[in-house]
Amino acid sequence: MRMRPALALDAPRLAWIEQTQPLSAHWGEKGFAGEVANAASRIWCWEENGEIVGFLALRLAAGMCEILNLAVLPASCRQGIGFRLLAHALRDARARGAETVTLEVNVTNLPAISLYTKAGLAEWGRREKFYNGTDDALIMGIHL
Numbered sequence: 812m813r814m815r816p817a818l819a820l821d822a823p824r825l826a827w828i829e830q831t832q833p834l835s836a837h838w839g840e841k842g843f844a845g846e847v848a849n850a851a852s853r854i855w856c857w858e859e860n861g862e863i864v865g866f867l868a869l870r871l872a873a874g875m876c877e878i879l880n881l882a883v884l885p886a887s888c889r890q891g892i893g894f895r896l897l898a899h900a901l902r903d904a905r906a907r908g909a910e911t912v913t914l915e916v917n918v919t920n921l922p923a924i925s926l927y928t929k930a931g932l933a934e935w936g937r938r939e940k941f942y943n944g945t946d947d948a949l950i951m952g953i954h955l
């Protein structure tokens with residue numbers, strides 16, 4: 812078990828994990844490859860038995876960090892992996908000079924909202940009918 816940053820060759824595995832979780836961002840293989848190549852981005856991966864089972868992607872610029880994508884394989888959920896990824900990402904963002912971390916989440920995504928709340932994030936705003944013209948988006952954030 813270990814945490815590590817994603818490499819370009821991880822893009823197919825990350826895209827596959829994302830497909831198992833409909834509520835993730837759906838970047839696809841090209842999207843992940845682009846983020847790995849972007850100096851402002853970082854994708855943290857959690858490995859078990861040599862295979863990635865969860866990831867968290869963020870961008871950091873001008874002291875502001877935004878979490879853009881997060882998913883854990885269904886078979887590996889509820890084992891603390893999402894929390895470990897998020898806690899690690901917050902520590903790393905702080906060490907790299909971030910003062911705030913924000914993200915956007917569908918108001919109906921209760922597991923993710925519960926995870927973010929457990930990690931100390933709070934509701935900072937709301938975009939009405941943001942998803943498919945029906946569900947609101949919550950903007951959640953934390954001052955580091």
Ligand SMILES: CC(C)(COP(=O)(O)OP(=O)(O)OC[C@H]1O[C@@H](n2cnc3c(N)ncnc32)[C@H](O)[C@@H]1OP(=O)(O)O)[C@@H](O)C(=O)NCCC(=O)NCCS
Binds near residue numbers: 880887892915920922
């Ligand atoms: C959200 C997600 C990453 C959580 O990953 P996970 O590894 O299962 O989370 P953890 O086991 O670390 O759980 C940490 C906390 O999250 C919350 N949580 C996780 N799954 C939950 C569920 N099914 N129902 C309610 N709360 C849940 C709980 O607060 C939990 O703390 P607890 O164990 O003390 O109750 C995972 O469910 C996922 O991939 N979801 C689909 C993709 C997604 O929604 N991404 C975020 C888009 S904004």
